[in-house]
Amino acid sequence: xxxxxxxxxxxxxxxxxxxxxxVRQCRSRIGxxxxxxxxxxxxxRMDSRKSIVLINWIPIIAKxxxxxxxxxxxxxxxITSAQMPFP
Numbered sequence: 077x078x079x080x081x082x083x084x085x086x087x088x089x090x091x092x093x094x095x096x097x098x099v100r101q102c103r104s105r106i107g108x109x110x111x112x113x114x115x116x117x118x119x120x121r122m123d124s125r126k127s128i129v130l131i132n133w134i135p136i137i138a139k140x141x142x143x144x145x146x147x148x149x150x151x152x153x154x155i156t157s158a159q160m161p162f163p
Contacts, residue, residue, distance in 0.1 A: 117147035120156070 123142045128135050145157040 115147045115149070117145045119143045120146045
């Protein structure tokens, strides 16, 4: 066995291990989604802002949107999403 064969086997094994880890994480996230309570909601407005980001000294101007959501609980109480700052 030469070094190329050994490195190929190691690469394949590493790929199989990473694939197995990815499948386990996907299954756990899908399982976590079942723990959330569903609710009817409506978007009452869209907040927006302009942002400027420098990428390799080139200014990129973008407009970001964030919905403000109003939903009702089981008790009939109306709740509006918190005013969270843009990231």
